[in-house]
Amino acid sequence: MTSRQLNMVQAINSTLDFALSKNDSVVLLGEDIGRDGGVFRVTEGLQAKYGAERVIDMPLVELGIVGMAIGMALNGLKPIPEIQFQDFIFTAFDQLVNQAAKLRYRSGGQYNVPMILRTPYGGGIKGGLYHSQSGEAYFAHTAGLTVISPSNAYDAKGLLISSLEYEDPIIFLEPKKLYRAAKMEVPDEEYKIPIGKASIVREGDDLTIITYGSMVPLVNSAVEKNKVNAEIIDLRTIMPYDGEAILQSVKKTGRAMIVHEAPRTLGMGSEISAFLAERAIDYLMAPILRVTGPDTPFPYRLEDYYMPNERKIMKAVGKLMEFR
Amino acid sequence: MTEDFNDQEEKDVFLRAYSSMILSRMFDKKIVSAQRQGRVGFYTPTIGQEATQVGVSMALKKGDLVYEYYRDVPFMIHRGVPIEILLDQIMGNGEDSAKGRQMPSHYNAKEYNFMSVQSPVAANLPLAVGAAYAIKLRKEDKVVVTTFGDGSTSTPDFHAAMNLASVFNLPIIFLCENNQWAISLPVEKQTKVEIWKKAEAYGAHGVKVDGNDFLETFKVAKEAVERARSGKGPVLIEAVSYRIGPHSTSDDPSKYRSEGITEGSEKDPIVIAEKRLKELDYITDEVIDKMKSEAKRIVDEKFDEREKIPPPKPETMFDDVYKEMTWIIKEEKGEVL
Ligand SMILES: Cc1ncc(C[n+]2csc(CCOP(=O)(O)OP(=O)(O)O)c2C)c(N)n1
Numbered sequence: 267m268t269s270r271q272l273n274m275v276q277a278i279n280s281t282l283d284f285a286l287s288k289n290d291s292v293v294l295l296g297e298d299i300g301r302d303g304g305v306f307r308v309t310e311g312l313q314a315k316y317g318a319e320r321v322i323d324m325p326l327v328e329l330g331i332v333g334m335a336i337g338m339a340l341n342g343l344k345p346i347p348e349i350q351f352q353d354f355i356f357t358a359f360d361q362l363v364n365q366a367a368k369l370r371y372r373s374g375g376q377y378n379v380p381m382i383l384r385t386p387y388g389g390g391i392k393g394g395l396y397h398s399q400s401g402e403a404y405f406a407h408t409a410g411l412t413v414i415s416p417s418n419a420y421d422a423k424g425l426l427i428s429s430l431e432y433e434d435p436i437i438f439l440e441p442k443k444l445y446r447a448a449k450m451e452v453p454d455e456e457y458k459i460p461i462g463k464a465s466i467v468r469e470g471d472d473l474t475i476i477t478y479g480s481m482v483p484l485v486n487s488a489v490e491k492n493k494v495n496a497e498i499i500d501l502r503t504i505m506p507y508d509g510e511a512i513l514q515s516v517k518k519t520g521r522a523m524i525v526h527e528a529p530r531t532l533g534m535g536s537e538i539s540a541f542l543a544e545r546a547i548d549y550l551m552a553p554i555l556r557v558t559g560p561d562t563p564f565p566y567r568l569e570d571y572y573m574p575n576e577r578k579i580m581k582a583v584g585k586l587m588e589f590r
Numbered sequence: 591m592t593e594d595f596n597d598q599e600e601k602d603v604f605l606r607a608y609s610s611m612i613l614s615r616m617f618d619k620k621i622v623s624a625q626r627q628g629r630v631g632f633y634t635p636t637i638g639q640e641a642t643q644v645g646v647s648m649a650l651k652k653g654d655l656v657y658e659y660y661r662d663v664p665f666m667i668h669r670g671v672p673i674e675i676l677l678d679q680i681m682g683n684g685e686d687s688a689k690g691r692q693m694p695s696h697y698n699a700k701e702y703n704f705m706s707v708q709s710p711v712a713a714n715l716p717l718a719v720g721a722a723y724a725i726k727l728r729k730e731d732k733v734v735v736t737t738f739g740d741g742s743t744s745t746p747d748f749h750a751a752m753n754l755a756s757v758f759n760l761p762i763i764f765l766c767e768n769n770q771w772a773i774s775l776p777v778e779k780q781t782k783v784e785i786w787k788k789a790e791a792y793g794a795h796g797v798k799v800d801g802n803d804f805l806e807t808f809k810v811a812k813e814a815v816e817r818a819r820s821g822k823g824p825v826l827i828e829a830v831s832y833r834i835g836p837h838s839t840s841d842d843p844s845k846y847r848s849e850g851i852t853e854g855s856e857k858d859p860i861v862i863a864e865k866r867l868k869e870l871d872y873i874t875d876e877v878i879d880k881m882k883s884e885a886k887r888i889v890d891e892k893f894d895e896r897e898k899i900p901p902p903k904p905e906t907m908f909d910d911v912y913k914e915m916t917w918i919i920k921e922e923k924g925e926v927l
């Protein structure tokens with residue numbers, strides 16, 4: 267079995283390459299994805315290889331990109347639209363919420379929308395209000411959408427391959443801060459990571475930290491550096507999240523905290539807290555805590571204060587462990 | 591031109607326009623090089639669009655409103671916005687009126703009747719239509735100008751705004767700064783018709799102009815503003831220029847295009863302006879050189895001065911979400927600091 271050292275951009279690029287080569291109905295569409303290779307270079311070289319009809323440079327209209335992709339998906343293609351920054355998805359929100367998410371339901375199961383919408387999300391790159399948002403809760407709140415966020419190159423490839431066979435619309439959120447953050451061994455061959463299954467990044471007994479996407483490496487390093495005996499769960503699929511894995515871990519540790527960079531109120535942390543309060547209250551030895559971005563827009567110059575960091579995580583860990 | 595001004599007035603107006611173009615150009619060069627040195631995080635250069643913006647600005651009155659986009663530094667400079675305001679925004683320092691919240695190139699200059707700039711392209715257009723409606727309803731003697739790129743004409747926002755402005759017959763100028771590229775997409779792949787022609791489909795007036803020539807643009811803008819001001823409804827101006835620089839400091843145009851208009855070539859708006867002003871006997875090479883070195887000196891000096899200003903205080907991050915801070919945000923503020 268051969269493998270290569272790849273960062274997340276390279277892993278996604280090579281998986282898209284694989285998808286295009288294996289299946290003629292795979293089509294990529296988005297702004298600047300072809301000739302330019304994407305503003306983050308994720309689609310570099312693909313138009314040259316597969317042509318401008320399958321790797322489509324779209325005019326500047328997110329509503330059109332998503333709407334067209336839905337129409338393609340309804341008619342035998344496997345579209346992989348890209349929204350250049352997740353922040354710009356909102357003019358296409360109606361297409362996502364009222365079309366993509368509801369077509370299966372409103373047609374009594376006659377139609378379905380097998381599309382994978384890829385988009386970079388999150389902060390940490392000095393992008394300010396409109397190049398930093400983490401909107402996963404908007405999508406997760408919409409029945410019919412499946413929301414995925416990989417935290418490393420290996421998972422990105424495995425999740426994307428599973429997504430290719432998935433029959434419902436996927437919002438594939440790529441943490442742009444991690445695009446080139448680390449390289450890891452990625453097998454050349456095809457492998458799948460199941461949708462809906464979390465990964466236990468690290469086993470531990472004292473508390474469970476539930477996180478995903480951009481926050482996984484941060485949580486991991488905070489835990490290792492401070493020698494915390496924490497179990498870390500990387501959700502990988504945000505919706506439907508892996509309730510079983512969360513429950514099992516929290517029953518073992520008796521303490522839970524959720525870390526995400528999206529704003530706190532009605533974020534994924536709220537959902538998971540409620541889930542645990544309903545099903546694991548007897549096992550809990552401390553309140554469930556959330557370390558998240560605050561309920562403000564995302565600031566430019568003060569970004570470091572906005573983002574969760576080691577200090578905020580350790581403060582919450584301390585609070586959980588000291589709770590009597 | 592001479593019908594509008596006496597000779598001395600005309601000379602002053604034209605020289606002020608030229609001087610704004612020069613200052614913008616020097617400003618642009620400074621920020622681009624400062625970005626390379628790591629002194630600025632990001633920037634969207636305006637090089638090549640000076641004549642378009644200054645030409646339109648020349649046709650406006652002080653009270654007119656501008657709903658601009660991220661590439662309108664020359665417009666702002668010509669309307670009197672001090673470069674300190676632009677520098678403070680770009681640096682996101684503690685003196686920035688928007689408290690360092692926005693990424694560079696997202697300016698705020700309320701006192702000069704500019705709207706705060708957003709990133710999602712063309713989202714300013716429907717707002718500008720609302721502003722024009724308010725002006726009409728209150729019978730104010732004002733017009734609104736809203737600016738955007740060629741790529742932005744593909745958006746639903748553009749369509750909604752053009753349609754609404756026409757339906758309500760509003761005093762608004764849509765200035766499409768066609769620099770022929772939307773990041774890597776050339777305008778021919780953006781739309782199948784010339785942009786100015788789209789106006790007719792909405793019932794607005796459309797006009798195309800050489801946006802590299804500030805006097806041509808001024809002439810067209812003046813007519814458009816008169817039209818809008820006299821209740822004849824919206825005008826779409828397509829000012830054709832060329833994006834001489836990269837889309838932004840993060841962009842590498844060599845990936846997708848070969849060199850078009852270059853700085854200093856005969857289509858460079860500054861070169862055209864100099865030729866025009868020399869033909870009118872309003873300027874000499876000596877004066878040009880002096881103005882350029884003076885502009886450069888001012889930019890260098892102000893840049894160094896503004897760079898010393900410390901960042902905004904962390905607690906300011908929590909202000910202005912609502913008029914009254916919610917209890918939730920108050921608590922979060924306590925946790926972060
Ligand atoms: C709605 C939206 N989609 C995508 C982007 C990313 N983006 C920023 S500028 C740009 C191209 C804009 O081109 P144009 O309208 O021609 O203006 P120019 O930058 O050339 O002045 C794109 C795609 C954005 N800012 N907003």
Ligand SMILES: [Mg+2]
Pocket residue numbers: 739740741767768769770771772773
């Ligand atoms: Mg353009």
